[in-house]
Amino acid sequence: MSENLIEIRGLKKNFGDLAVLKGIDMNIRKGQIVALIGASGSGKSTLLRTINQLEEATAGEIWFDGQLVNQDLPHRAREKHLNQLRREIGMVFQHFNLFPHLTAIENVTLAPTMLKLQNKSDALTSGKALLDKVGLADRIDHYPSQLSGGQKQRVAIARSLAMSPQVMLFDEVTSALDPELVGEVNRVMKQLAQEHMTMIIVTHDLRFAEDVSDHVVFLADGLVVEEGPPAQIFADPKHELTQSFLKQVF
Amino acid sequence: MGLDFSILPEYSDYFLTGTLWTLALTALSMFFSISGGILFAVLQLNRHAIIRWPTSFIAWLFMGTPLLLQLFLVYFGLVQIGIDLNAFVAGVIALSLHFAVYNSDIIRSAIVAVDSGQVEAARSLGLSNFQALRKIIVPQAVANVTPALGNMMIALLKESALVSVIGVMELTLSAQRAISDSFRPFEFYIAAAAIYYIINLGLEQAVHFAERRTARYR
Amino acid sequence: MDIQLIAKVWPFFAEAAVVTVEISVLAILLGLSIGFAAGLGSLSHNKLIRLPVRFYVSFFRGTPALIQLFLLYFGGPQVGIQLDPFEAGVIGLGVNIGAYMSESIRGAIISVDKGQTEAGRCLGLGHAQVMRKIIIPQAARLMVRPLGVNAIALIKGSAIVSTISLVELSYTAHRFISSTYKPFEMFILASVFYLLIVTVFSYGVRKVDQRVAMD
Secondary structure, X not given: OOOEEEEEEEEEEEEOOEEEEEEEEEEEEXXXXXXXXXXXXXXXXXXXXXXXXXXXXXXXXXXXXXEEOOOOOOHHHHHHHHHHHHHHEEEEOOOOOOOOOOOHHHXXXXXXXXXXXXXXXXXXHHHHHHHHHOOOHHHOOOOHHHOOHHHHHHHHHHHHHOOOOOEEEEEOOOOOOOHHHXXXXXXXXXXXXXXXXXXXXXXXXXXXXXXXOOEEEEEEOOEEEEEEOHHHHHHOOOOHHHHHHHHHHO | OXXXXXXXXXXXXXXXXXXXXXXXXXXXXXXXXXXXXXXXXXXXXXXXXXXXHHHHHHHHHHHOOOHHHHHHHHHHHHHHXXXXXXXXXXXXXXXXXXXXXXXXXXXXXXXXXXXXXXXHHHHHOOOOHHHHHHHHHHHHHHHHHHHHHHHHHHHHHHHHHHHHHHOOOOHHHHHHHHHHHHOOHHHHXXXXXXXXXXXXXXXXXXXXXXXXXXXXXX | OOHHHHHHHHHHHHHHHHHHHHHHHHHHHHHHHHHHHHHHHOOOOOHHHHHHHHHHHHHHHHOOHHHHHHHHHOOHHHHOOOOOHHHHHHHHHHHHHHHHHHHHHHHHHHOOOHHHHHHHHHOOOOHHHHHHHHHHHHXXXXXXXXXXXXXXXXXXXXXXXXXXXXXXXXXXXXXXXXXXXXXXXXXXHHXXXXXXXXXXXXXXXXXXXXXXXXX
């Protein structure tokens, strides 16, 4: 068994009086593909956003590659610490969040060049390769407004990959897409899975979760109710909450 | 010369009467500028170009020139044609005209912005045109105009300081009178500014209240 | 309408119009610089920056520009600030419009979708980098129009500097009204110049707006 890349201990998150995460424990190994499933409001997106501290944790610990993510540091030091960590943690959003004033290739090369990880020409070369990889070699100079939803999402994936992250977080990345565009994005994720990229996928698309993941975590009401290999979770769920959730959705 | 704010209470009468005149000036001009704004808006939405065109011209003229200039026109212009209005009335007229033009712009776009489907729905229920206007269009339009109109009225309060130039004894001119007696411009202008600021805060609260009251119609 | 009189005095108005343009342009430039700094400052995470900036904006938007100008010009010497009418006009108008411009700029920045900041931060970019490369370029398009409105309000508002004896358009109109008793003619004459300046300026703003909307 390989080492844990991410360890989450007793993670809690409140929004005001509302407790969204009520004590989550989770391990994610290198190369593991984890699907986070659960009803709307179960806390799965919040959990994902807490891993890279888009949401500050209320209590508990998040460890990434041997470093404590949610350290209590003075503002400047904390910013620096998070900027370093976030380079290693790629994130893809439901609404793409592509930079509309930049072309596809500029979206992809912006961060690596600004952070001086690559010079301009190297960034351009690898950026083109990434856009080619997601099937958009002919769209590199297009602005986001000129792309379809599926194409936008594939650019967003390429943009994250350009940082060579150790893990990719996917936050309902096909939820905002027209049904006929879902497949092209899922294919890219599948390909990443085959290359053993560590991935955490929040999704409502259970068939895709079953298909792509090697570990499924079912969340309900801010807690991990059940987890295990997809075959077991989907075919033979142990917990009654999981059973009723799957019955409703499938 | 150092600053000495302790002198201010001696002149509290100046501030009191000045504040009252500023409030009166602002309140009257608000009333007339809103009524005038509605009238102007209706005229500018008229079917006949002969009515629309002159009102649009006046609107363009008044929106493109300074209030101060309009104040001179009203005050000295009326004197020239033999109507010797006192400065306060001239001030109210100028402020009302100036802001009526801006208000009409806001009101007109609010009326236009009410979905035409609303009228159709009302008419299909058997309401007359007038009933539809009164019960359907106006409440929605009022909600639409409240924030922008409120900002305009807050601007009016501050612009009312300009009528000191034609000799209305409102807050600004009162401060000036007190200064010519005390030779302490800094203290007195700060005090006048503070009073304007407080009235302004009150007005902002009133506008927020009106916005909340009308927001449910949106 | 006394056409002969208009023909005789219009060169004085033309000369005064140049002063109105000069003072407006300088005040707009000052206002833009202050507005940018204050707009960003009002969004700072640091209270020591944010609170004074918010106070500045609130005070200058909450009190009459005329009072601010008098405070600077007549009250300034009491605290060691001696300015001639032109300097006081530029600074007074500029500091006043800067408060309004900062609100236009702040409004444009906060209306850029929050997801843009999140995406930038997720790539490991810092707050300042995200601002510079992602937020400001997008906000720039949104701020042209409101800043244009501020600037045009300033051109008209610049009339108040006539009250501190600066010989610009409104001062000239007032002077000729007093000496000729022809308020209507003088109003028309001054209006023509104001409308000309405002129209040219609005055209410029529209052009800039189209430019930024295109790229």
